Amino acid sequence: MNIHEYQAKQLFKKYGITIPQGKIAETPEQALEAAREIDSENWIIKAQVHAGGRGKGGGVKIASSIEEVKTIAENMLGMRLVTHQTGPNGKLVQKIYIEEVAPIKKEYYLGLVLDRTAEMPVMIASTEGGMEIEKVAAEFPDKIIKVRIDPMIGFRNFYSAELANGLGLDKVQSRDFAKFTRALYTLYKEKDAGLIEINPLVLKDDNTFIALDAKINFDDNALFRHEDILEMRDLSEEEPTELEASNFNLNYIKLDGNVGCMVNGAGLAMSTMDIIKIKGGEPANFLDVGGDASAETVAKGFEIILRDKNVKAIFVNIFGGIVRCDRIANGILEASKETNIAVPVIVRLDGTNAEIAADILQKAHIPNIITATSLADGAQKAVNAARGV
Amino acid sequence: MGILVNRNSKVIVQGFTGKEATFHAEQCIEYGTNIVGGVTPGKGGQIHLDRPVFSTVKDAVEHTGADTSLILVPPSFAADAIMEAANGGIKVIVCISEGIPTQDVMYAKKFVAKKGAVLIGPNCPGIITAGEAKIGIMPGNIFKKGNVGVISKSGTLTYEAANQVVNAGLGITTAIGIGGDPIIGSTFIDLLKLFEEDPETHAVVMIGEIGGDLEIQAAHYIKNNMKKPVVAFIAGQTAPKGKRMGHAGAIIAGSKGTAQEKMSALEQAGVRVCKSPADVGQATKEVLS
The missing domain is CATH 3.40.50.261 (Succinyl-CoA synthetase domains)
Structure with a gap:
């Protein structure tokens, strides 16, 4: 789960990480009031959307007068911010964050993420603050300092010292820096974060640091024990169809092709997309109906797939294990009664109760249902049907 | 033969008396898996699927000589179940549960390794040695x-x-x-x-x-x-x-x-x-x- 910058900064503050003075606003009037309350000569105004690259898209502006704050707020609130992470439609800006502008002596990067290879968290620092860390890693790999933190001993001073040394910090700077590294680890551990980034982490003239930006995401599996984090969830930032699907235990991700897919199991669902592509088609979606698919969830799956007007055929690919194929077959029948399925539906049912399922479908005599005998056969038929052949 | 599990594996089911665990345990027994009992905290002494229920893995291992465990408990209890199995002397731990916090698995995996046990999963269908033992779903x-x-x-x-x-x-x-x-x-x-x-x-x-x-x-x-x-x-x-x-x-x-x-x-x-x-x-x- 992702949260907004202003929420991440509130958490930072709680953990003792220095942040600029700032206030959130949903209207130009609130923005104005916020700027008046923040003791500064100029202000930075930042669009609060779940996407990186906001600056380039016009989602970060500096105002040098109160009037300018209002003008910028008026323009920014309600705009659709397009960045390299939002897709072409961009994201609606509903909230902006107004902050004092902090004087910058030098910019750094500091982050913490799970290192899947080492199976422990890794803290990453770089002197190239403000740049995307992936880019730094690709262009200046020697400017990235990493320390893997053994969770069995927890965060120790030497980890911070190694990072500070790599960044070339002096004694005074290192001492303040250590507050940040320790806080980052504590936050990661206590709140089950998946990733925390301060980019840039700014060194001020007085040799102390301040977190100019903040990004945190959390392990979805651990949200059950963090009510405070769950409260920060902003549903308006999530893809509405994906959200709706998840309420029915369906895992749906929209793609750009025209062959709709309905599959049980994430791995088989990905493979189904892959084989559609290999057969010359393009998948319209990823859809995992899960291990406890019922007639109801299958019907909902059809409804969601068919909302995408690009879809010209649907490939139902089920390998029954816990999911019984006869249940899926009944789901298809139910869906065909409730929803007008105007496109060809290619059905491949294998595994538990596949014969019973075949019988159910055959007896129903639905004209646009085409049965398939294998994964390859089904994919080919689906691609052909989408082409109209 | 095959690897890790076979007809001689003595298997317990953690979360034994739960609805899903019961269904899958029955399927495993039907396949021929040597399920020797199960664990549900607080239900020690009962009989379920004609097999003894124990309150802890330690008890189950002591009484049945179990060496393998199938874990079918809710995700918030699963990491603990894995570590309890390792601590109780189980050698092959198969965890089906999906949705365990990553940090919990990180600690559990390190503990299992320290105890010299093998962990399969989590978030997996389990392990099957054809014709001998099915320990999974x-x-x-x-x-x-x-x-x-x-x-x-x-x-x-x-x-x-x-x-x-x-x-x-x-x-x-x-x-x-x-x-x-x-x-x-x-x-x-x-x-x-x-x-x-x-x-x-x-x-x-x-x-x-x-x-x-x-x-x-x-x-x-x-x-x-x-x-x-x-x-x-x-x-x-x-x-x-x-x-x-x-x-x-x-x-x-x-x-x-x-x-x-x-x-x-x-x-x-x-x-x-x-x-x-x-x-x-x-x-x-x-x-x-």
């Missing part, structure tokens, strides 16, 4: 006995692969679902090693997917250590970057963990890589002929 009838080992990150794709292998006229020694989480117990390498040593296994099918680098590590291992042929398929060639594809671990982070990257590493290691998931059975037949 997979449909047992698909896995006909033969000489091919299967290691897979995905559940239903394991069934698909096994089914193709059987339809190609071959069969399975042991099939293991290793799970789709960011941190899992046994990895491809751990199991490739065991298959390499297993005299009944003549070839191995490995099914990977996008995210992480376990398949790349496996490629290095295969290149330097494996004599038996390996067939591989990597799911998610068409998956968009930055999107979690169902499994918690199936995500392309930046440009890392793509299917293409994994496929080419495996190809360079001499693995027969299938571009299409429908070619696994045929490819396995070819590497064995």
Whole structure:
């Protein structure tokens, strides 16, 4: 789960990480009031959307007068911010964050993420603050300092010292820096974060640091024990169809092709997309109906797939294990009664109760249902049907 | 034979009396798995499915001599169940539960290793040695006995692969679902090693997917250590970057963990890589002929 910058900064503050003075606003009037309350000569105004690259898209502006704050707020609130992470439609800006502008002596990067290879968290620092860390890693790999933190001993001073040394910090700077590294680890551990980034982490003239930006995401599996984090969830930032699907235990991700897919199991669902592509088609979606698919969830799956007007055929690919194929077959029948399925539906049912399922479908005599005998056969038929052949 | 589990494995089920656990335990018993009892806290002394229920793993091991455990408990209790099993002396721990916090698995895995036990999963269908023991939730009838080992990150794709292998006229020694989480117990390498040593296994099918680098590590291992042929398929060639594809671990982070990257590493290691998931059975037949 992702949260907004202003929420991440509130958490930072709680953990003792220095942040600029700032206030959130949903209207130009609130923005104005916020700027008046923040003791500064100029202000930075930042669009609060779940996407990186906001600056380039016009989602970060500096105002040098109160009037300018209002003008910028008026323009920014309600705009659709397009960045390299939002897709072409961009994201609606509903909230902006107004902050004092902090004087910058030098910019750094500091982050913490799970290192899947080492199976422990890794803290990453770089002197190239403000740049995307992936880019730094690709262009200046020697400017990235990493320390893997053994969770069995927890965060120790030497980890911070190694990072500070790599960044070339002096004694005074290192001492303040250590507050940040320790806080980052504590936050990661206590709140089950998946990733925390301060980019840039700014060194001020007085040799102390301040977190100019903040990004945190959390392990979805651990949200059950963090009510405070769950409260920060902003549903308006999530893809509405994906959200709706998840309420029915369906895992749906929209793609750009025209062959709709309905599959049980994430791995088989990905493979189904892959084989559609290999057969010359393009998948319209990823859809995992899960291990406890019922007639109801299958019907909902059809409804969601068919909302995408690009879809010209649907490939139902089920390998029954816990999911019984006869249940899926009944789901298809139910869906065909409730929803007008105007496109060809290619059905491949294998595994538990596949014969019973075949019988159910055959007896129903639905004209646009085409049965398939294998994964390859089904994919080919689906691609052909989408082409109209 | 096969690896890790066989007809002599003495299996307990943690979460035994729960509804789902009961269903799957019945299926395992029907398959012929030697289920010797189960654990449900507070229900020690009861009888369930004609087998004794214990309140702790420690009690269960003491009374039944169990060496293997099947964990079917809710995710918030699962890491604890894994560590209790390891602490109680269980040697092969199979955790089906999906949705365990990553940090919990991180600690549990380290503890299991310290106790010298093997962890399969979490978030997996389990392990089956054909004709001997099914310790998991997979449909047992698909896995006909033969000489091919299967290691897979995905559940239903394991069934698909096994089914193709059987339809190609071959069969399975042991099939293991290793799970789709960011941190899992046994990895491809751990199991490739065991298959390499297993005299009944003549070839191995490995099914990977996008995210992480376990398949790349496996490629290095295969290149330097494996004599038996390996067939591989990597799911998610068409998956968009930055999107979690169902499994918690199936995500392309930046440009890392793509299917293409994994496929080419495996190809360079001499693995027969299938571009299409429908070619696994045929490819396995070819590497064995």
